[in-house]
Amino acid sequence: MICIIGAGVAGVMAAHFLSEEGAEVLLVDRSSVPASGGSGAAGAFISPKIGKGGPLQELTNEAFAFAQRFYRENFPKHFHGDGVLRIPKDSDDEKRFELYEAFNYRPYERWDAARAEAAGLRNVPGGFYFPEAGDADAPEICRVAAERLNFRQMEVERLEFAGNSWRIIGAGDLIEAEHVVLATGYESDLLDLRYMGIRGLWGSRGDYATSRQFPISLHKDFSLSSTRHGRIKLGATHVKSPQPCRICDGRPLATLEAKAAEITDTSDFRLVETFCGMRSTSRDHFPIVGPVIDVPRMLAETPAITRGAKAPLIHLEKLSVLNGLGGRGFVFAPLMARSLARYILHGEALDPRVHPDRLFWKWVRRMEN
Numbered sequence: 001m002i003c004i005i006g007a008g009v010a011g012v013m014a015a016h017f018l019s020e021e022g023a024e025v026l027l028v029d030r031s032s033v034p035a036s037g038g039s040g041a042a043g044a045f046i047s048p049k050i051g052k053g054g055p056l057q058e059l060t061n062e063a064f065a066f067a068q069r070f071y072r073e074n075f076p077k078h079f080h081g082d083g084v085l086r087i088p089k090d091s092d093d094e095k096r097f098e099l100y101e102a103f104n105y106r107p108y109e110r111w112d113a114a115r116a117e118a119a120g121l122r123n124v125p126g127g128f129y130f131p132e133a134g135d136a137d138a139p140e141i142c143r144v145a146a147e148r149l150n151f152r153q154m155e156v157e158r159l160e161f162a163g164n165s166w167r168i169i170g171a172g173d174l175i176e177a178e179h180v181v182l183a184t185g186y187e188s189d190l191l192d193l194r195y196m197g198i199r200g201l202w203g204s205r206g207d208y209a210t211s212r213q214f215p216i217s218l219h220k221d222f223s224l225s226s227t228r229h230g231r232i233k234l235g236a237t238h239v240k241s242p243q244p245c246r247i248c249d250g251r252p253l254a255t256l257e258a259k260a261a262e263i264t265d266t267s268d269f270r271l272v273e274t275f276c277g278m279r280s281t282s283r284d285h286f287p288i289v290g291p292v293i294d295v296p297r298m299l300a301e302t303p304a305i306t307r308g309a310k311a312p313l314i315h316l317e318k319l320s321v322l323n324g325l326g327g328r329g330f331v332f333a334p335l336m337a338r339s340l341a342r343y344i345l346h347g348e349a350l351d352p353r354v355h356p357d358r359l360f361w362k363w364v365r366r367m368e369n
């Protein structure tokens with residue numbers, strides 16, 4: 001049995017693909033329902049990355065192409081493919097859009113100010129409209145997926161490797177598993193994962209009742225969804241914080257409301273519900289997918305690695321991680337989870353761009369300083 005710790009979108013998707021490939025899985029979370037962490041707060045916009053090209057944009061857009069098809073096929077009620085309009089953040093960004101266009105995900109349409117105005121926007125110079133993009137109902141996707149899986153509530157306190165299997169230990173509770181997948185989001189204290197540089201960024205989202213009918217979603221330095229059942233979602237994640245933010249009094253939304261009011265008429269928006277959550281980012285902003293290095297053992301057996309000595313990497317047996325999905329957890333999770341499942345079950349090679357090993361040597365050599 002494979003035990004997945006953490007029932008956010010990373011853990012749920014890992015469990016989904018492992019189970020689809022025929023493995024027996026158990027998904028555990030400290031909460032009685034999936035998506036109680038960052039995944040429940042997400043606006044869950046599924047859109048491509050724009051920019052001047054490069055490996056992160058390429059990877060994101062591969063993941064986007066996979067994700068939008070995956071959600072359409074598997075969660076048709078909870079993916080809303082109304083398209084997303086990417087708007088420049090300011091006049092400098094507007095100039096950069098000229099450079100970005102050559103690297104755009106396809107299909108896309110170039111909108112001008114008149115086209116944006118026709119869609120109910122003001123002070124918007126235009127942008128890139130991605131018709132395959134959209135947004136998902138974040139908690140519902142996690143919960144619907146988890147209903148098809150074995151799920152158990154448990155706060156995991158400790159992990160011990162006992163010869164050939166893992167002991168997953170909570171208060172008065174014990175699970176034995178042949179393989180463990182750690183999908184705990186910004187919380188990474190069950191093992192020594194310091195080399196991954198996982199840190200949290202928190203953000204908030206407000207759901208507003210409105211009579212306005214937005215036909216599309218849009219993204220600037222905040223995101224605003226199309227209207228569905230008389231509601232829109234407004235959100236952003238930008239605040240660096242080592243501390244969890246579980247209760248949000250809604251104040252951060254005031255800034256977002258002001259920004260939204262600059263580009264459209266928000267006068268009848270009425271805040272119905274507020275969500276906040278942490279998302280986790282890796283040191284290099286790429287996802288972290290694959291085996292975990294046994295850091296205490298490596299430091300004990302070859303202390304000179306902190307001074308530049310070479311040594312073969314030692315990995316923890318039968319344990320993998322899926323984390324660092326950043327501000328695009330719902331974009332990355334399906335493709336990353338599928339490759340992790342194929343790695344665990346069939347030994348398929350992992351994409352070096354997301355392999356956790358990439359983060360080790362730089363980190364360990366900095367330990368001396």
Ligand SMILES: Cc1cc2nc3c(=O)[nH]c(=O)nc-3n(C[C@H](O)[C@H](O)[C@H](O)COP(=O)(O)OP(=O)(O)OC[C@H]3O[C@@H](n4cnc5c(N)ncnc54)[C@H](O)[C@@H]3O)c2cc1C
Binds near residue numbers: 037042157326
């Ligand atoms: C406000 C906001 C807006 C966002 N908007 C978007 C967006 O538009 N598009 C997009 O793609 N992404 C978005 N994101 C990012 C996305 O939500 C995250 O990347 C994603 O949720 C990360 O999922 P995760 O499963 O790694 O972490 P989480 O969802 O945080 O899940 C981790 C889970 O692990 C559990 N856990 C941790 N430790 C333990 C333990 N010891 N024992 C048991 N359980 C444990 C927690 O309870 C939690 O349920 C947004 C995030 C926020 C906060």
